Amino acid sequence: MSDPSWDEEAEVVVLGGGGAGLRAALAAAEAGASTLLLEKMPALGGKTQMSIGIMTASGTSVQKCAGLKDSHARHLADIMAMGEKAGVTIDVPATKFMIQECSKEIDTLVGLGLEFSGPHPEGPHGMPRVHVIQPDCRRLVALLIEACEKSGARLETGVAGGDLILDHKGQIAGVQAGDKRIRAHAVVLAAGDYSANHAFVAQVAPKAGLAEPIRDFATGDGHRMAMRIGARTRNMQQVNTPHLRFKEWPFVEPSPGLINAGAVLVTGTGERVKTELGQSIELPDFEDRAADFYIVIDQATAENLAKSSDDHGPGRDGWALTGKPFIGTAPRVGYAYLEDCNAWDWHAETDSLEGAAKQIGCTATSLRTAMGSTPNGALHILGPMRRVLANSGGGLSTNQRMNVLSEDGPPIRGLYGAGVNARLISFMGGHGYALAWAMASGRIAGQQAATYSKKI
Ligand SMILES: Cc1cc2nc3c(=O)[nH]c(=O)nc-3n(C[C@H](O)[C@H](O)[C@H](O)COP(=O)(O)OP(=O)(O)OC[C@H]3O[C@@H](n4cnc5c(N)ncnc54)[C@H](O)[C@@H]3O)c2cc1C
Numbered sequence: 001m002s003d004p005s006w007d008e009e010a011e012v013v014v015l016g017g018g019g020a021g022l023r024a025a026l027a028a029a030e031a032g033a034s035t036l037l038l039e040k041m042p043a044l045g046g047k048t049q050m051s052i053g054i055m056t057a058s059g060t061s062v063q064k065c066a067g068l069k070d071s072h073a074r075h076l077a078d079i080m081a082m083g084e085k086a087g088v089t090i091d092v093p094a095t096k097f098m099i100q101e102c103s104k105e106i107d108t109l110v111g112l113g114l115e116f117s118g119p120h121p122e123g124p125h126g127m128p129r130v131h132v133i134q135p136d137c138r139r140l141v142a143l144l145i146e147a148c149e150k151s152g153a154r155l156e157t158g159v160a161g162g163d164l165i166l167d168h169k170g171q172i173a174g175v176q177a178g179d180k181r182i183r184a185h186a187v188v189l190a191a192g193d194y195s196a197n198h199a200f201v202a203q204v205a206p207k208a209g210l211a212e213p214i215r216d217f218a219t220g221d222g223h224r225m226a227m228r229i230g231a232r233t234r235n236m237q238q239v240n241t242p243h244l245r246f247k248e249w250p251f252v253e254p255s256p257g258l259i260n261a262g263a264v265l266v267t268g269t270g271e272r273v274k275t276e277l278g279q280s281i282e283l284p285d286f287e288d289r290a291a292d293f294y295i296v297i298d299q300a301t302a303e304n305l306a307k308s309s310d311d312h313g314p315g316r317d318g319w320a321l322t323g324k325p326f327i328g329t330a331p332r333v334g335y336a337y338l339e340d341c342n343a344w345d346w347h348a349e350t351d352s353l354e355g356a357a358k359q360i361g362c363t364a365t366s367l368r369t370a371m372g373s374t375p376n377g378a379l380h381i382l383g384p385m386r387r388v389l390a391n392s393g394g395g396l397s398t399n400q401r402m403n404v405l406s407e408d409g410p411p412i413r414g415l416y417g418a419g420v421n422a423r424l425i426s427f428m429g430g431h432g433y434a435l436a437w438a439m440a441s442g443r444i445a446g447q448q449a450a451t452y453s454k455k456i
Helices: 020-030 061-063 074-087 094-112 137-151 198-206 221-227 257-261 299-302 316-322 338-344 352-359 364-371 431-453
Strands: 008-014 034-039 054-056 114-122 130-134 154-157 163-166 172-177 182-187 241-246 264-267 293-298 328-330 334-336 348-349 379-387 393-395 403-405 410-417
Touching: 008 020, 008 172, 008 431, 020 034, 020 182, 020 431, 034 182, 034 328, 054 094, 054 182, 061 094, 074 094, 074 431, 094 431, 114 334, 114 403, 130 137, 137 154, 137 393, 163 221, 172 410, 182 221, 182 431, 221 316, 221 334, 221 393, 221 410, 264 364, 293 299, 293 352, 293 364, 338 348, 348 352, 352 379, 393 403, 410 431
Parallel strands: 008 034, 008 182, 034 154, 182 410
Antiparallel strands: 054 130, 114 130, 163 172, 172 182, 241 379, 264 293, 293 379, 328 334, 348 379, 403 410
16 A cells, blocks of 8 residues: 555445445456445345345346347336326436346346246236346345455455545545545445435435334445535435335235235234235334234135236236235245245244134234134234335436436546435336346446546
8 A cells, every 4th residue: 555544445445235236346346446345234235135036127038038029118118108107207318228227237147147037027017027036136145246256356244334535626535434544446335225214314305104124224324425525316205105024034015905805914912903005004003113913814815816826927927817916026936925925934824713823922812803703714824024114215316327426417526326325217117126226237337437447
């Protein structure tokens, strides 16, 4: 180290070791930059590791293998229609760019050895575009770590990036991490979202409903670091509506159709909760209670749910063909049916009300009251679930090079953003873009940071 005021040096420093950060570190190292990734937690993976693994894309090799002819133009037309319905204006050039880059990324990941199930159908999309990582997102993280290590990127865990250091011209010079000053030509912020920082949410999104965060590490460090040096932000008021998710792997959100099909939602004391599931869930009586919830499905309700015998393929489409509900979007299969739940610890089957009550931890009397009568046949108990905030949606405003923009307009030289730390557009509609864009934006940010680092 020639300059003693620095403790360490790398051409590109990446903050955050979830999917976007690992993808950025890989791209930067492959582009020839000395690369150091800092992850504040003891292990890499972030929320990417716990994600369902849905990536939405068009014109991919996976679609072609399934005999589907799709195009980016049809995909864009579907998003435009969703935007019109939602009353939002679509940024056409940026949306086209995202569609193209997310699709390219699926094929790049296939090249890296990742496999997908599907494509599966999804809501307003005119074609099946849901690609699901096999067997789940932990494989994606493991592949990225392996590829980063092969490409020479250094990955350090248990080190939190604290502040950005600027030079006298106002361009990025390095990062403060604990008591270490790390010199960097370019920095990629990939530190995830801010749903666990309630004080920050109250400041940027005062109308957002709060709940327990699904993970405590999502404290918006990357957002705050960049905002402190004058970065522009986009959609910061957008925070996921609190909703129910299973507490243990896989962290599935139960499908809204289950209650209408006859499933009963109860608390851990067997108290019935009458509510809708899904994004609209408000649970007004439970906002301040860190309560566990369970779904009870009796034999008659189970008959109303989609089954694998309803599927025609190529993906899981029985629920769409029959209009019957599925349990929730889930790793491996895309859309889980009751028969898939046997594989997971949050599912239990019993043939008595007493057995179900024991599983929940309540009395048989309270469960009978909640169910309205003593049910006949097998009972399925799904839970515990918690009411959580899974993500926040706002990010640092970037251009298509993932260069973070300043409040005044021009890009901040040397500063890049990726994943949910950054935001190129406001609306895509549907599932599966957060992960696809985490990968694609990570690749672009890493490549661009490496190119910039060689120029200065
Ligand atoms: C249960 C669940 C299921 C989901 N399923 C899907 C899905 O199927 N499809 C989809 O598109 N999206 C899904 N999402 C959303 C998607 O997973 C995330 O948006 C995406 O993975 C974010 O990737 P990221 O790299 O930006 O953030 P993360 O993966 O969260 O990584 C951020 C990392 O930065 C680290 N960090 C934070 N601060 C610092 C700091 N100061 N210094 C160093 N490191 C720091 C964190 O510890 C973390 O490891 C899901 C989310 C959840 C919670």
